[in-house]
Amino acid sequence: MRAGAPLVEFESVSVVFDRQVRALDDVTLAIRQGGIMGLVGESGSGKSTLCRVLVGLTPLSSGTVSVGGRRVQDQLAQEPLAFRRRTQMLLQDAVASLSPRMTIGRTLEEPIAIHKLPRAATLERLAAILRRLSLPPDVLAKYPHQISGGQARRIGVARALLLRPEIIVADEPTAGLDVSVQGDLLNLLLDLRREFGLTYLLVSHNLNVIRRVTGHTAVMYLGQIVEEAATRDLFVAPAHPYTAALLSTNPAVDPRKRHKAIVLQGEIPSAVNPPAGCRFHTRCPVAQARCASDPPALVELEAGRRVRCHFPFSLGRQRH
Amino acid sequence: MTPLVSIRKLTLEASTARGTAHILRGIDLDIGRGRIVGVVGESGSGKSSLAACLIRLLPANLTRVSGEVVFDGTDLLALDETAMNAWRGARIAMIFQDPMTALNPLFTIGTHLADVLRRRHPGVSRKNATARAAAALASVGIADAPLRLSSYPHQLSGGMRQRVLIAMALLVEPDLLLADEPTTALDATVEAQIVALLEDLRRGFAGSIVFISHHLGLVAQLCDDLCVMYGGTIVETGPVAEVLAKPRHPYTRALLACELDDDAEGGRLVSISGEVPDPVTEHVACVFAPRCPHAIDACRSSVPALRDAGPGRRAACLRFEELA
Numbered sequence: 001m002r003a004g005a006p007l008v009e010f011e012s013v014s015v016v017f018d019r020q021v022r023a024l025d026d027v028t029l030a031i032r033q034g035g036i037m038g039l040v041g042e043s044g045s046g047k048s049t050l051c052r053v054l055v056g057l058t059p060l061s062s063g064t065v066s067v068g069g070r071r072v073q074d075q076l077a078q079e080p081l082a083f084r085r086r087t088q089m090l091l092q093d094a095v096a097s098l099s100p101r102m103t104i105g106r107t108l109e110e111p112i113a114i115h116k117l118p119r120a121a122t123l124e125r126l127a128a129i130l131r132r133l134s135l136p137p138d139v140l141a142k143y144p145h146q147i148s149g150g151q152a153r154r155i156g157v158a159r160a161l162l163l164r165p166e167i168i169v170a171d172e173p174t175a176g177l178d179v180s181v182q183g184d185l186l187n188l189l190l191d192l193r194r195e196f197g198l199t200y201l202l203v204s205h206n207l208n209v210i211r212r213v214t215g216h217t218a219v220m221y222l223g224q225i226v227e228e229a230a231t232r233d234l235f236v237a238p239a240h241p242y243t244a245a246l247l248s249t250n251p252a253v254d255p256r257k258r259h260k261a262i263v264l265q266g267e268i269p270s271a272v273n274p275p276a277g278c279r280f281h282t283r284c285p286v287a288q289a290r291c292a293s294d295p296p297a298l299v300e301l302e303a304g305r306r307v308r309c310h311f312p313f314s315l316g317r318q319r320h
Numbered sequence: 321m322t323p324l325v326s327i328r329k330l331t332l333e334a335s336t337a338r339g340t341a342h343i344l345r346g347i348d349l350d351i352g353r354g355r356i357v358g359v360v361g362e363s364g365s366g367k368s369s370l371a372a373c374l375i376r377l378l379p380a381n382l383t384r385v386s387g388e389v390v391f392d393g394t395d396l397l398a399l400d401e402t403a404m405n406a407w408r409g410a411r412i413a414m415i416f417q418d419p420m421t422a423l424n425p426l427f428t429i430g431t432h433l434a435d436v437l438r439r440r441h442p443g444v445s446r447k448n449a450t451a452r453a454a455a456a457l458a459s460v461g462i463a464d465a466p467l468r469l470s471s472y473p474h475q476l477s478g479g480m481r482q483r484v485l486i487a488m489a490l491l492v493e494p495d496l497l498l499a500d501e502p503t504t505a506l507d508a509t510v511e512a513q514i515v516a517l518l519e520d521l522r523r524g525f526a527g528s529i530v531f532i533s534h535h536l537g538l539v540a541q542l543c544d545d546l547c548v549m550y551g552g553t554i555v556e557t558g559p560v561a562e563v564l565a566k567p568r569h570p571y572t573r574a575l576l577a578c579e580l581d582d583d584a585e586g587g588r589l590v591s592i593s594g595e596v597p598d599p600v601t602e603h604v605a606c607v608f609a610p611r612c613p614h615a616i617d618a619c620r621s622s623v624p625a626l627r628d629a630g631p632g633r634r635a636a637c638l639r640f641e642e643l644a
Contacts, residue, residue: 042507042508042509042510043507148595150595178362178363178534178596179362179534179575179578179579180362180574180575180578180591180592180596181591181592181595182578182589182591183578183580183588183589183590183591184589184591184593186589187588187589187591205508206580207508208579208580209580211580212580212589213589245509245512246508246509248512249508249509249511249512250508250537251515251535251537251538251540251541252537252540253536253537253540253564253576253579254564255540255561258537258540258541261512261515261516262512263509263512263513263516264509264512264513267477267478267479267480267507267509267510268507268509283509
């Protein structure tokens with residue numbers, strides 16, 4: 001595959017739970033080979049559902065998801081194990097994702113049996129990965145309660161890398177990590193991308209992490225993408241009022257960089273009965289009459305920027 | 321003016337399977353009257369334990385509580401349980417981190433608020449209590465206050481519940497309000513609402529606030545003073561703007577460097593190498609020395625005192641003069 005071509009494509013993806021909760025609604029998004037796509041939004045916006053759809057854990061209600069030009073549904077039906085190897089997930093709670101009754105070594109060896117990998121060669125690869133991640137070899141004999149949280153996260157990374165994935169879906173990889181060590185983990189993820197040619201979908205509620213690490217960012221609200229752009233453009237000049245408000249909520253330490261937060265009214269409405277028209281209009285400080293009845297489409301506003309708003313850039317903010 | 325609270329040599333130890341855990345290692349801190357003191361530190365630094373000492377809600381496995389917490393002339397640690405109880409919900413109130421579990425699901429919001437009022441002002445009439453409860457809800461930005469008084473906690477969103485907890489704390493009119501990560505469990509746009517509310521309310525609040533957070537930006541915005549904790553000790557204190565503009569302790573400086581600066585792009589991300597100190601190890605050296613890029617032999621052979629470092633400022637570093 002040529003570099004820069006989309007590796008992952010979501011096309012009009014919708015996921016409806018129990019025939020009423022629209023967890024994802026008409027999501028179209030492409031992640032190019034080798035790219036890092038950041039996903040931001042508040043709870044209930046659909047970030048985790050989008051991750052689960054990509055790794056094939058949550059079935060679609062409509063639309064398609066393709067990886068490498070082939071539908072995920074087809075790949076799962078025809079060669080499920082091969083697809084599982086291609087897309088690996090880093091789980092948010094690294095400690096809880098390890099079985100407390102198995103040694104780390106036994107957990108890491110499970111894929112050998114499941115995927116029928118050559119044992120000796122895979123164990124050699126595992127040893128090399130552990131060295132790369134600065135994990136001592138004796139970690140394999142330990143149980144999850146005997147290792148630190150930072151080590152547990154690196155074990156999660158090792159488990160994912162063992163299968164030579166192309167795509168890593170990282171759902172809040174730094175949540176709960178102390179600020180003094182989160183830089184280490186992010187540097188590691190960036191290095192691994194280069195060394196192993198990985199493509200990332202990275203979810204974080206930490207806007208600074210998104211800004212520093214990702215190339216593109218998609219902002220979600222109530223199951224929809226409301227804005228997607230190159231990360232730098234998005235942070236410098238948010239086009240959607242929700243993006244502008246979300247970015248403004250991040251108080252900087254340096255008083256010279258601080259700007260007034262745009263405080264939205266109310267909270268995220270229920271996905272069972274989302275507002276008519278634009279889903280954000282009930283909280284939007286610049287909503288107009290049309291927004292309450294006419295749902296905006298996600299349209300390309302300028303090269304590389306898509307926005308779902310009738311009045312983009314109407315809530316701009318001055319930066320620096 | 322004497323400080324509202326003077327904490328001296330506060331030490332907490334607990335017994336664990338691996339040995340004695342040193343949770344707080346001789347804390348000295350003054351909380352000024354009417355000041356908002358931000359306490360920052362990583363997990364395990366002791367910031368929540370410090371708040372727990374101030375309202376004396378301590379875990380049962382403690383083997384040692386020593387030192388003094390002198391509140392307006394009274395040592396809270398010397399009080400018996402009955403005497404201490406008279407302080408809670410009267411002169412000291414607390415806003416907890418998780419608004420989902422801090423309200424009793426069996427009682428209405430009105431009952432929660434009236435309980436707090438009746439404790440503070442015994443003999444207040446039911447009618448008066450209801451009116452004041454409704455006014456308190458309105459003051460924290462809850463619309464339809466009379467209706468909300470008869471709601472149960474599960475009928476309210478997380479942001480509304482946190483507003484209710486703030487209203488309860490304000491009804492107490494405490495001299496000392498403890499806020500332990502009051503916005504951490506909330507979504508970003510709701511957090512912004514609560515931060516704006518706290519900024520509004522601080523103008524009308526005469527007491528002191530201890531605001532615990534791991535978010536330096538938030539502390540910089542809301543607080544007057546800053547207290548940086550590491551490994552059960554205070555490494556630096558002082559007025560927040562000055563400490564953040566010119567940190568004197570290498571840990572404070574390192575922590576600031578780890579804040580992902582929002583205009584730097586690309587490049588390596590900063591971290592502090594090494595791990596946070598293990599609470600079961602005895603300290604015979606500077607607590608930060610194993611991770612400090614400036615540590616010299618003297619740092620590894622004695623525990624540095626928290627000493628004066630300019631007007632209103634103190635830092636626990638042997639070398640801050642030469643490193644400045």
